[in-house]
Amino acid sequence: MTIRVRFAPSPTGYLHIGNARTALFNYLWASRMKGEMILRIEDTDFERSRKEYEDAVYEDLKWLGIKWNEGPDSGGKYGPYRQSERLDIYKEKVDSLLREGRAYYCFCQQDELEKRREEALKTGKPPRYDNRCRSLSQKEIDDRRARGIKPSVRFKIREGELRLTDLIRGEVVFDLSLIGDFIILRPDETPTFHLAVCVDDGLMKVTHVLRGEDHLSNTPRHILLLEAMGFRPPQYAHLSLIMGPGGSPLSKRLGARSIREYRTLGYMPEALVNYLSLLGWSPGDDREIFTPDGLERVFSIERVIKSSAIFDKDKLNWVAGQHLRRLTGEEYLARAKDFLKSDGDFLSVFKGRGDKWIDRALLLFKDSIVCFSELKVKFAFFDEAAVIEDKGILENAETRALLAEALNFLEAEKAFNEGTFAALIDSLKKKTTLKGKALYHPLRLAFTAKNEGPELVSLFPLLGRDLCIKRLKEILRK
């Protein structure tokens, strides 16, 4: 049997780390199992859903390399895949549930429900719906209707308990008396999340649901609803949530980082995918760096961990660096230029230096950055307007004498090439007693304006004679 999984985001914001990992695990597992992946847009919350975000979902998933077989954009035989286009299907399902007595009209108003909920919470009772409209007589229903009250529709929860076997968590038992009848159709006849999910998972023949653990306690509702509609419930696998620094929830708060932010920063998608895969899953051995293909080959649900993980930017950066370092020079240049071009055509300022120079300069930083936006900072080395980081170090007499010597040397030397730096150092060592850090640090600071960077021997030739002399003169003027 071919397995069918789905990723079902609601387009109410940009795809964040947590959602992306859920999408990734679905994708990896479907690939591994040679199954099918559905992308479904859950836009039943008309207030908050926006087309802009929906488009962003496609873009971000594609950027990550997550592919789907069926979806609103690509079609498929179980469509439409946008819930807002399936309203009549939901309505029909609710009608049959009502006919079969599995659901009923509820005339309770939102404000009173809220009031009751608050009160229950205060008195320490479970704030669930008390099912009061379940026993309304036909006359009572007609009366309320006649008064113009629009009803919502609630699904009847049966008695007893429900046990389910979660692929990650094992057997979980719920006492159904603790769950109130829940709304499946709003008074305006639009479906709620619970209804839409169940109808769609059923109709779209989803066999496995991999989703966030925040849905675990919704699962008994879903299984009951699915069964009431005559569907065989899928297998569930609930992924633990990804937390922010300190263990606080990541997904709903300020710290929630969107995939887009990382894209904008110039992280490589395969690096992000690699890091995300390590959050809640491990291959079982010491391997940590994976290509997307490699992940598709080894990923398994059995090795998904139960406990939640904290998103660690340091480790992401390390993984990102590893991926960057594995690129060939050519691949690196292509990607770096691609990014820099999309980011305000950053490199155009340096066009005058020539294509060769640009390549050499970019290559200089290949082994020290984790994302391409860092290049913009690094290129301050070549920016005439760059401000010297630690001026104080250049103030003392000894250092000024050193720099004056350096200036003399450069002005006398007409040629400026690969060998110039070595010659300069030779000359300076003869004229001063400085060596090691005392020699290199001031020179680095004077020539590059920064405290750190690639080795001076390689950086120096790229700076150019004019810039070096200009910087020295500026420092010595005071």
Add this chain to the structure above:
RNA sequence: GUCCCCAUCGUCUAGCUCGGUCUAGGACACCAGAUUUUCAUUCUGGCGACAGGGGUUCAAAUCCCCUUGGGGACGCCA
């Protein structure tokens, strides 16, 4: 409040299914040394954990119970 889920270094995790091979392994971060006549990179080494308490057992990180801590759900949000 009630129900559900979770619990190994600061962080991500291996080990738990089948208790002994675990003086608990790896990685990130951190610290130190080496390399780089500087910083960064790289390399080597170090620091560092079975949440607590009871059981069961010859033996428990591994099985059971309780406590504590964290998270989730209890929405006409998804």
